[in-house]
Amino acid sequence: MTDEQKRTAGPDERLSYEQARAELASVVERLETGGTSLEESLALWERGERLAEICQRWLDGARDRIDAARRAREGGTPA
Structure with a gap:
């Protein structure tokens, strides 16, 4: 997540990856417990979907940073 995205994001999008993952794990546990x-189950499912999207954005951003670092190390050749 870029700094600009963090500044303009809603409260959910301001969660760190670790915060979103921990809350997602809690949601899954509650759904599995029954x-x-x-x-309430539908609300939990919807919350879990939002949290999973946040986690995926963080992971995609991390992948982009790794790819950029690799390209820079390899002399700037695009992937």
Whole structure:
């Protein structure tokens, strides 16, 4: 996530990767445990989807940084 994205992001998007992953794990655990109403289960699922998207954006950003560092090390040749 770029600095600009962090400044203009909503509260969820400001979560670090570790925060989003930890909350996602908690959501999954609650869904697996069961005992929630259908409405609560749906809300948890939706929250989990949002958290998974945040984690994926962080991972994609990390991949982009690694690729850029490799290209720079290899003399700037594009991948």
